[in-house]
Amino acid sequence: MNDISVLTGGRAGDGINSAGLLIAHLFNQMGYQTYMYFDYPSLIKGGHNFTITRAAEQKIGAHRDRCDYLLALSQDSVDLHRHLFSENTVILYDSGRVHGEGQGIPVEAILKAEQAPPVMGNSCIIGAFAKSSGIPFDVVETVIRRQIPKAAAKNLVIARKGYEAVREERIIPRIGTTCCPLVTGNEAIGLGLLHGGLDAYVAYPMTPTSNLLHFLARAARNFPLTVVHPENEIAVMLMALGLSYAGKKTAVGTSGGGFCLMTEGFSLAGGSEIPIVVVMGQRTGPSTGLPTYTGQTELGFVLHAGQGEFPRLVVAPGDPEQAYFWSSIALTLAWKCQVPAVILADKTLCEGTYSLDEKAIGPPETSDLQQSGISGQYRRYSITDNGISPLQFPPLKDAAIKVNSYAHDEDGITTEKADMVRLMTEKRQRKYEALKGEIDALECVKSYGTSSARTALLCWGSTLLVCKEAAKRHGFGVIQPVVLSPFPEEQLKSVIEGTPNIISVEENTEGQLRLLCHQHGIPVASHIAKIDGRPFSVEELDARLGEVP
């Protein structure tokens, strides 16, 4: 089985992310499935950035603790990753900056001779990588023409020089001719929201969802989409609720710190029954924590965020296909049931780049809720069997559409009457049942290889793919609830039945999903925690599984 890891390292500002992505595209053209992990500190210039671009024959979404090729644009790239090297590691380095063993490429001299800007150094090193791995230059040409169309000619000249500067060392065979789109989790979430009919996106920049803001701001040129970046997350949430009140399907995006500021508006959305979708990209907390690293510590937070009791949808996609599918579903169901919805992602998913299986992304065509015809005076909160009132937007002739953060009556007018408060609380509770009915019709709990396994890994979110890969080595199954609120208790119990030993794998200390399972009477025997801000590598999880008694 071909399974290749390429580590590209340099300083912030060297364009390491783009270099890693170009390598992913080379693999893509060679018929591989690919995944790229991007590791960077919270600074703009300097520091040490690296990507691990991995290629395999099967779908992947985790990095390996190995380095088959090292492309070093800085000395740190060699020195900090030696533990990943083997005797077969091919090292290519910029001889102007790095004292290395392996093949040096005089990047600066090549750029100077061609009067090319420093940023084109990437193309030089990528040309060299192609030569050393036996990837034909026409593949490099295809990738550069597609991915850097504006400056393709010059980049190709530079890439050719890099290609000619080294010798072939370790061949990467072509294994196919079909290529997939390569997308980040943020892009998959954005596309899923657009698929679901997104009209507006409001966000204040915050890693790891800033790139979703950037992606949608650019997409606003092609889609009928309003994208706003207001003064803070409090304004983000309230502006979004204003847009929703006036009929625009709206989402917001943030991370834990921003969501703290949004919770007052989140509760307002719950109580006033205004649909809203929150993209919550987790990173390492508490507080500012590690801004550019990952974690899964906000499950409890999003399940309980906001004062008062109100139904909410929480989905945690584990790969880009699920991110697309469930983002679309989240928007649709938020509007159908008039509830807030959270798409719970993390840095690994948001900023990882994956081969996308287009066949797996199409969400079901969900019909809009059959709204009972409005007869007589419109009442925003009219009490109905399923708790969902007809949703109308201003301007509506001969009607005043009143929404209210206070306890209110059917007209949306403040009330403190005990009976009405109880009726409205019950109405919102019935919406929970309606929402539960909606999700019960979908496959909310995914399981892989559980039919014959006595042990299964229980995971949520981006750890899905590393769990699938490591579980296979041990003959374990994998169980992944994608919907976490309303909790799909029946589906999970039915999937878990027959698998006596469950190990939760989560990037938090105590196992937040594990504790949730306990509340629902589902025993989870062991827990594997990861609490250093880095995602599991396949080898690390493999070894940790070996330690479980």
Place this chain on the structure above:
Amino acid sequence: MMPEKNLITGAQNTWCPGCGNFTLQFALRNAIKGLIADGVPLENIVLVTGIGCHAKMGDYLDINSFYSIHGRTIPVATGIKLANPDLTVLCCAGDGDAYAEGLDHLIFGAKRNTDITVIVHNNRVYGLTTGQYTPTSPLGFRGKSTPQGAPEEPFNPLILMLASGAGFVARSTSRKMPHLSGIIGQALRHKGFSYVDVLQICATYFNVSELYDRQGYELSGHDPSDFSAACAKAEEWDYNSDAPIAFGLFYQEEKPSFEERFSRHPASPGSRKEQIRAFLEMKR
């Protein structure tokens, strides 16, 4: 609800007897009736309120309303206006809302020049929480949280709004109903961010009717297009001392609104799904 022509709902009114909000309610209703007479459909008008005594306006006026949370009227109103620029969107906010909890939004509302009207019910005391000082209470104000007297000087919200780029800056008072109606009517018709500070008495916790009656006067001969003159007029009374208090339009400037400037690219032809496919093709 009561017949529409009253614009008043059947909700029981719970303001204190003598509350300045009654004047505001009727001034606002008159101004809205004026808009309707101009041809603005009633259903195109949306009121956003914060939290506090003022905010009950959302319950009492029989028009579209978003009874929001403390300090957040302006972002909500901005979202509504962006969603549908045909709507006339106005905010009723308290001084606690606009000047304390949500001061950032007030400044950004002015900076953006969103085409909304913000009416601040400035009674210079927290009423609904039973009498604490606000950002515009005078130095030494003895409230329940400052029994020894407030240790801070008030700020001057007019100066703040002028500095923030507001294109319509006015002050009126609940002591002058026709003046108030007139100013609100002008504010609603101004294209861009309109700000009206309404000096309102709180009958229970800060009744300074005598001060506003004694020191208040209506601006005349003032050129509202003159920014420097507006600043000078706004500095005349610092919300603290016993100086003359001007009521009227301090400053007005027509400039493009946020919604107009907000870039809306013509959407590319093709359905959403085709656009998504085209994007994915590019990423291949």
